[in-house]
Amino acid sequence: MNKEKRYEILSRLRANNPHPTTELNFSTPFELLIAVILSAQSTDVGVNKATDKLYPIANTPEAIYALGVEGLTHYIKTIGLFNAKAKNVIETCRILIEKHGSxxxxxxxxxxxxxxxxxxTANVVLNTAFGWPTIAVDTHIYRVSNRTKLAMGKNVDKVEEKLLKVVPAEFKVDVHHWLILHGRYTCIARKPRCGSCIIEDLCEFKDKTE
Structure with missing residues (x-):
C-alpha cells in the first residue's frame, strides 16, 4: 500500500471519530491498568460489568490489595481466567504500593x-492514560492491518513495528483505537461488513463482501 492511500485511510478514520478512546470504563490510570489486565482474553463489556461493581468499592492499590485474592475474585469471577487475574492484580497492587508510591x-x-x-497492556496504558504514540496490536488490529494491507506482518510484534514505521506522527496517538473499533464493528473476522465500510474503496482485501 502506498503512503498516499494509507494517509487517506487514516484521514477518513479520524474524520469519522476525531477523539477515540478505549471502550473500557475508567477514570484514573490505575483503573485503566486493572481493567486492561482483566481484559486479556475477555470482552470489554464483560470487564466493564465487573469493574462497575468493583471500583465503587475499591479503586486504589491499597483498597484492592486489602480485598485479597478471595475478596477480589468475588467481583471478577464472571471474567475468564479470573483466578490467575486476581492473583496478578493483587501482586500488582502490592508492587505499586511498595515501589511506586501507589x-x-x-x-x-x-x-x-x-x-x-x-x-x-503497557502500550494501552502508555497510550490511553499518558498520551504516548504507542500502538497496542491485538487480534483486531492484526486482522485489519493485514487484511487491508495497511501494515502487514506475520505476528503482532511485526505489525506493531510496521505500523510505527508507516503511520504518520499526526495519527499515531489515535490509530490504536481507530483500528480496534474498525475491527470490532466493521472489519469483523468471519464476514467483514465491506458494504458499510468507510474505507472499502481504499482497502486492498481481495475477498470483499457485498
Whole structure:
C-alpha cells in the first residue's frame, strides 16, 4: 500500500471519530491498568460489568490489595481466567504500593515488570492514560492491518513495528483505537461488513463482501 492511500485511510478514520478512546470504563490510570489486565482474553463489556461493581468499592492499590485474592475474585469471577487475574492484580497492587508510591508508573520498563502486564497492556496504558504514540496490536488490529494491507506482518510484534514505521506522527496517538473499533464493528473476522465500510474503496482485501 502506498503512503498516499494509507494517509487517506487514516484521514477518513479520524474524520469519522476525531477523539477515540478505549471502550473500557475508567477514570484514573490505575483503573485503566486493572481493567486492561482483566481484559486479556475477555470482552470489554464483560470487564466493564465487573469493574462497575468493583471500583465503587475499591479503586486504589491499597483498597484492592486489602480485598485479597478471595475478596477480589468475588467481583471478577464472571471474567475468564479470573483466578490467575486476581492473583496478578493483587501482586500488582502490592508492587505499586511498595515501589511506586501507589502511582502507575509512566514507564514501559516498570509497567512490564508488573504481573499480568505484557507489551500490549503497557502500550494501552502508555497510550490511553499518558498520551504516548504507542500502538497496542491485538487480534483486531492484526486482522485489519493485514487484511487491508495497511501494515502487514506475520505476528503482532511485526505489525506493531510496521505500523510505527508507516503511520504518520499526526495519527499515531489515535490509530490504536481507530483500528480496534474498525475491527470490532466493521472489519469483523468471519464476514467483514465491506458494504458499510468507510474505507472499502481504499482497502486492498481481495475477498470483499457485498
Amino acid at each position: 502511582v502507575v508508573p509512566e514507564s514501559r520498563e516498570h509497567l512490564e515488570a508488573l504481573p499480568g502486564v505484557g507489551r500490549k
